[in-house]
Amino acid sequence: MDRSEQTDRAGTFLDLHHAPEILVLPNVWDPLGARLLEELGFPAVATASAAVAFSLGYDDGQRIRVSTMVEVVRRIAGAVSVPVTADLEAGYAVEPETVAANVREVLRAGAVGINLEDSVTEGGELHAIELQCARIRAVRAMAVEEDVPLVINARTDVFLRKEGGPRAARVTEAIERGHAYVEAGADCFYPITVGDLPTLTEIRAAVGGPLNVLATVSAASAPELEAAGVARLSFGPGLIRASITAMKNAVESLRRTGSYESFTRGTLTSDEIRAWVRDTPEP
């Protein structure tokens, strides 16, 4: 991707965090999903690391190679004209310079945003605040070097931690981390699993930057979140769950009835899908 085009996409993506409308990101894992969202008018596309890993036959949690994730991001960013943000888990490294080097590859693959978590391992300990801030600062410095206003969505896993103490203490820690991450250069703060309006309102007021909410069964609805000033809403592996469930249902219906209706009736046709993809040869 041309660098000025990428800078434009990054600026557009950052602006979407400061618009009155909530930025809705039903995360995808391949170019076709990205094209679907673009066709439906979504102004940006996000990946979900779990969805990318699952689709390739691996569990989430930095099990696929960084180079594999970079190639997936490259294909997705090359398939759409809207900004693409990549979920990079914990940066596939501990050391700030290594994290920044990994994010540089993803940026050069065409992404204009990233998610970066503070878990050492999901559900377990978190990086010390100072280390996580150093990781964010290193990524920001790299993006400045590359001259792309990369949108950094800093996720805290305070609420995922199994040994994390009572909720009030977690809210306090989340606020401390959110404030520090924004100071270190994050553009958005993501206290994953927090979806209730009182806690979100408290965190938002204290952190002072845009918030990302994960759509869960217990989270407030999209209109409620928008009214509360939440900047963006993402779905993690929600879409891949819907997709693989539809595939399972189609196959089980075939087995039960011998009929092909679940593959053909009420589904998009091949020609409709074809209209969303390129008819030129892969370079």
Next chain:
Amino acid sequence: MDRSEQTDRAGTFLDLHHAPEILVLPNVWDPLGARLLEELGFPAVATASAAVAFSLGYDDGQRIRVSTMVEVVRRIAGAVSVPVTADLEAGYAVEPETVAANVREVLRAGAVGINLEDSVTEGGELHAIELQCARIRAVRAMAVEEDVPLVINARTDVFLRKEGGPRAARVTEAIERGHAYVEAGADCFYPITVGDLPTLTEIRAAVGGPLNVLATVSAASAPELEAAGVARLSFGPGLIRASITAMKNAVESLRRTGSYESFTRGTLTSDEIRAWVRDTPEP
């Protein structure tokens, strides 16, 4: 993949073409889809070239690079323990030796079966029978060299050709081609779009080898095809149509209602999907 393991998978796959039960292949395009089918007890997994191309943001018709298709097949074959057969369109070449070289890469990536079409371009002219037989012979000779009993599913596009004359003449040509392709070394014959029992019975009796049928709206049901002695049933892009439609419906429902139910209610959980995939690092 270990060569003796691959030879075993190829033998198992060939046997499935001669079993009383019809071999049902709801074609997939990624490792997760392949794992889904394996978990549901399917004895083999097939790719659909259109689904692979669509998922990567390209139209079908040999637009993606051979090397890209080889990598997709490698990931799928490495993710399951059942035989994997790869849809290779027209072999990504015209000359028999180049087709055989391309198929060699796919075989070395772990596939134990292939689809090979006789179209020059889909809907247009077909390769002359003698050339298509030479292409099949070259693939068979390569597989003998590699010492893997590769299962060749030879597809004729007689019924896809726009300028193809009346149906009776097409049936005659299909029979001629099917007979010649089996003589040249094909294990299965695939007269794509033929799904009615009288024509299938006529072709089967004349060709003398296993037949592959595409599941279309107008095709006979799976139990009817099995009773008529059809060996295998495939779905082309049927599953990706079901998948992308479910994704579109989920996103549109979200927009309409602001609720996340379509991503979470009645869908497989992340933990259920996680149980199907590897928790080891990608090598």
